[in-house]
Amino acid sequence: MKKLISLMLCFCMFCGFVPQMASAASTTLSLEQELAEDLKSLGLFRGVSDTDFALSRKPTRVEALVMLIRILGRENDALTKGGKHPFLDVPSWADKYVGYAYENKLTNGISATKFGSGDIASSSMYITFVLRALGYSDAAGDFSWDNPYALARTAGIMLGNPDIIGFLRADVVLISYAALEAEVKGTGKTLADKLIEAGAISAAAYATYYDVSVFAEAPTPATQLSAEEIYKKCSPAVFFVEVYDEEGQMFATGSGFFIDSDGTAVTNYHVIEGAASARITCSDTNRKYKVLGVYDYDTKNDWAVIAIDGSNFPYLELDKTPVTGGATVYAIGSPLGLQNTISEGLISNTNRYIDGVSYIQTSAATSSGSSGGALINRSGKVIGITTAGFSGGQNLNLAVPVSAFEGFTKGKAHSLSALYDNSSVKYFGNINLSGFSKEERTYELLRMWVQNYRTTVYNGLDAYHEAFETDSGDISFVLSYDDSSDSFIVSAISESSKSCAEGHIRFNRYSNNTDCEFYYYFDKYMKNPDLKGVATVSKYEFSENFSPWFSDFYGGYNAYDYKSDCEDIAGSLYYAAIDFIDYLLRSYLEYYEPADLYELGFTSMEN
Numbered sequence: 001m002k003k004l005i006s007l008m009l010c011f012c013m014f015c016g017f018v019p020q021m022a023s024a025a026s027t028t029l030s031l032e033q034e035l036a037e038d039l040k041s042l043g044l045f046r047g048v049s050d051t052d053f054a055l056s057r058k059p060t061r062v063e064a065l066v067m068l069i070r071i072l073g074r075e076n077d078a079l080t081k082g083g084k085h086p087f088l089d090v091p092s093w094a095d096k097y098v099g100y101a102y103e104n105k106l107t108n109g110i111s112a113t114k115f116g117s118g119d120i121a122s123s124s125m126y127i128t129f130v131l132r133a134l135g136y137s138d139a140a141g142d143f144s145w146d147n148p149y150a151l152a153r154t155a156g157i158m159l160g161n162p163d164i165i166g167f168l169r170a171d172v173v174l175i176s177y178a179a180l181e182a183e184v185k186g187t188g189k190t191l192a193d194k195l196i197e198a199g200a201i202s203a204a205a206y207a208t209y210y211d212v213s214v215f216a217e218a219p220t221p222a223t224q225l226s227a228e229e230i231y232k233k234c235s236p237a238v239f240f241v242e243v244y245d246e247e248g249q250m251f252a253t254g255s256g257f258f259i260d261s262d263g264t265a266v267t268n269y270h271v272i273e274g275a276a277s278a279r280i281t282c283s284d285t286n287r288k289y290k291v292l293g294v295y296d297y298d299t300k301n302d303w304a305v306i307a308i309d310g311s312n313f314p315y316l317e318l319d320k321t322p323v324t325g326g327a328t329v330y331a332i333g334s335p336l337g338l339q340n341t342i343s344e345g346l347i348s349n350t351n352r353y354i355d356g357v358s359y360i361q362t363s364a365a366t367s368s369g370s371s372g373g374a375l376i377n378r379s380g381k382v383i384g385i386t387t388a389g390f391s392g393g394q395n396l397n398l399a400v401p402v403s404a405f406e407g408f409t410k411g412k413a414h415s416l417s418a419l420y421d422n423s424s425v426k427y428f429g430n431i432n433l434s435g436f437s438k439e440e441r442t443y444e445l446l447r448m449w450v451q452n453y454r455t456t457v458y459n460g461l462d463a464y465h466e467a468f469e470t471d472s473g474d475i476s477f478v479l480s481y482d483d484s485s486d487s488f489i490v491s492a493i494s495e496s497s498k499s500c501a502e503g504h505i506r507f508n509r510y511s512n513n514t515d516c517e518f519y520y521y522f523d524k525y526m527k528n529p530d531l532k533g534v535a536t537v538s539k540y541e542f543s544e545n546f547s548p549w550f551s552d553f554y555g556g557y558n559a560y561d562y563k564s565d566c567e568d569i570a571g572s573l574y575y576a577a578i579d580f581i582d583y584l585l586r587s588y589l590e591y592y593e594p595a596d597l598y599e600l601g602f603t604s605m606e607n
Helices: 002-009 030-041 061-071 075-081 092-103 124-135 148-155 169-179 191-197 203-209 229-239 441-452 563-588 594-599
Strands: 238-242 250-258 264-267 277-282 290-299 303-310 328-333 341-354 357-362 373-375 381-390 397-401 456-458 463-470 473-482 487-495 501-509 513-521 529-540 552-555
Touching: 030 169, 030 203, 061 075, 061 092, 061 124, 061 169, 061 191, 075 092, 124 148, 124 169, 229 238, 229 328, 229 341, 229 373, 250 328, 250 373, 328 381, 341 397, 357 381, 441 463, 441 473, 441 487, 441 563, 456 473, 473 563, 487 563, 529 563
Parallel strands: none
Antiparallel strands: 238 250, 238 277, 250 264, 264 303, 277 290, 290 303, 328 341, 328 373, 341 357, 357 397, 373 381, 381 397, 456 463, 463 473, 473 487, 487 501, 501 513, 513 529, 529 552
């Protein structure tokens, strides 16, 4: 890592990347359209025109921030007072909002000079904003910013059942509308009451445009099914899991259930822990299918979302509403290998807190092999994953609530053979590379590590970030994976007190070429770069004196006087990127060998 820092100290360098997320497909949003019009009449929401609210589009970070300012009742202050900020990517219409929010510590940027205005706002980000407006604090431990959903439901801002995975502006409307009737923590007053007191909206306008019954009228009481109907409807979606070691020997069994027809399924993490491979058996057809891998998992909360090789599977619907103590529930699983056994019981406790984890306690009988099965309510919907029980008691069993895996990441599935984690200290802390072919192992290793040891989301991508302070300025590095193009982006960020530069390196699994973009700002607070260079080079052409040739280079300030220097800087950036990857592999991945850098097409820095 010292060599990497020494390379970067030679230059003032700032590297970023701007991959864009695909826009969502349009859908029928009649209710959301009506609510958006009401919010507009209250001065709390705007569209791209008087009638078009762009509800089928994903919200951006800057749009989410503006909504936060509005529901805090501070829009007039923001537009009147504004504020200063260091970000270079803020559109002129949002400049006062961002400046006000930055000076009042309502938000930060994604780097020293970028706010990420056009980046996609996730559901967790927006819900976090709303919960903060309601007086809750993630810093104080009220909730976790990356999983705020349980508190959001308790607070009453999820009444419209927003889609937290395919999050759209329509879902922003649903959450914002519900939040107006939610209580501000510890005050006994609703958010609407606070906005009226602050003069942000009038009581008369609120009485005219807000319909307090809109969510109460929407849901129809669910049909209550008998045990026979539950079994007939739900058991085909619950399957038997067999888990195998590297030698192909079965060493464990469990249960799981589908949550969509395309093979996305849920089980307990401990069911697949240590597995080299696994397969399932469907109860309705007795057919066996391969487990392709894992989309996402949580060792502490003991859940895993897995990918099954197949399609057109029967699946279960999740019930996200709060559970009720004393309610009748059914457990379906494969205890002791007895496939699709059903048992009936009650919810004994809605929130049994054990070792820092929240469980649903139930009297529905479960045994060894039931782990990963479905806990189902009388409407035939899943409310939990059957997980464990108390061996010394009668009918004292636990289930992980479905809220635990709400908002899970569904990218490319990770191979089961990569999930050996003996230390449980860090995600993928002990990856067994023998599960991969020689050509694929390092690329796959990095991809899985970034997606599972991510520390931030940057331009909509999972990313790992580290920052370093030096006498010459701050230096940051970011490694992210872009699933849409199956490529990595390595970014280096450096700036002095006055100037900075930016660029990014993208390398693709199947391409021998690496793309580099380079930007330089003489004044880091300027919105446009003074110099820009673009180069495409072979990953196999590195040498000690390597410097890319910019096929496209332009800018002001006699740009070509700086072209040679900028090409030298870009060459050093390549080496810095390689060394940063090498540093990550050495620091966090036990089985890494230095020669594995060759698998990415790079020459090792130490050879």
